[in-house]
Amino acid sequence: MLSIKTAEVKKFFTEAKHELADPYRRNAYFKKLKKFLVSLLSFLVILGVAYVIIAPVIGMFVNSISSDKDAYDPIMFIFPNYPTLEKYQLVIKRMDYWKTIGRNMGLVAICTLIQLLVCSMVGYGFARFNFPFKKILFGFVVVMIVIPNHAIMLPLYITFKEIDPFGLFTLLFKGGVSIMGTPLPMIVMSLLGCGLRSGLYIYIFNQFFRGLPKEIEEAALVDGAGLWYTYFRIMLVNAMPSVITVTVFSVVWQFNDTFFANLFNISDNIVISKRISSLAGVIANQDRILEPPLQKLYVSAGTILIIVPMVVIYLILQKRFIEGVERSGIVG
Secondary structure (H helix, E strand, O other): OHHHHHHHHHHHHHHHHHHHHOHHHHHHHHHHHHHHHHHHHHHHHHHHHHHHHHHHHHHHHHHHOOOHHHHOOOOOEOEOOOOOOHHHHHHHHHOOHHHHHHHHHHHHHHHHHHHHHHHHHHHHHHHHOOOOOHHHHHHHHHHHHHOOHHHHHHHHHHHHHOEOHHHHHHHHHOOOEOOOOOOHHHHHHHHOOOOOOHHHHHHHHHHHHHHOOOHHHHHHHHOOOOHHHHHHHHHHHHOHHHHHHHHHHHHHHHHHOOHHHHHOOOOOOOOHHHHHHHHHHHHHHHHOOOOHHHHHHHHHHHHHHHHHHHHHHHHHHHHHHHHHHHHHHHOO
8 A cells, every 4th residue: 555655755856857948838837826825825824813703603603692601711712602592682782782783773774875866866965066165175075085073073062062054043042052962963974974974975976877878867868757756766776786885884874883973972772882892781780690700701792683684685685785886886
């Protein structure tokens, strides 16, 4: 058996030696080797990045199904010895999960629909129409993408603390009206085209509409279609990849946002992501679970519950989302 294997190895090296002796075969051999090494390096890089991203999620999931014994078990590795779902049961109760996530998704849906309508219209206007100060105004859109939210938090807070457009509320009600503590600031910002990441959405729509041929609108105009009909029934339908992209971005960022939720003091009965910060305290006070290792298990379960809806949405829209990102990146 050993002699047979030795003969096969000698045959392999002999054939390789003959191939490398031929310049044409040598070039083809090195090309294949280079392609293999590049593929291997790409695979290792992707694997490393995937591990960095997925490893914390896997760790939280393992913690969420671990029992109290597993929390103090030094030999537990990767999978708990006594898996249980009791952490989820208590977290769902303490977070009032179903009602809270229902309210949160309702707010997210409203803001997303408004942003889709407003940002697509603004992006279409920049792509198709010429008007005074167009380049300057589009520069402001780019600034909206670049400028951090923390730089405008004070003006936003002052604006919505006592909102008084053109002094009308002072004239009618003898003072401004505060809408803090409600979701209205998020809705108003979305309506005015300056909501969460609206600048990026305008840019995506602008790039996509610029890549669509103008002959589509000219043909619709010849057929007697008006501006609004052309936009809603033709252009927006053709821009469906960018609509899917913006929808996924908006849903995820609106759902995970805590900056504006804290700035406007929106109730944690509406924004479920705010409940995570107080979950450990709630469990400690109401259930008398005071040990930090055990509290970590419940917080991990709550985090997984918040992640799941976004993962489901992404899995449903994955194909169209990737297509929209690719087309938004190369069009224009």
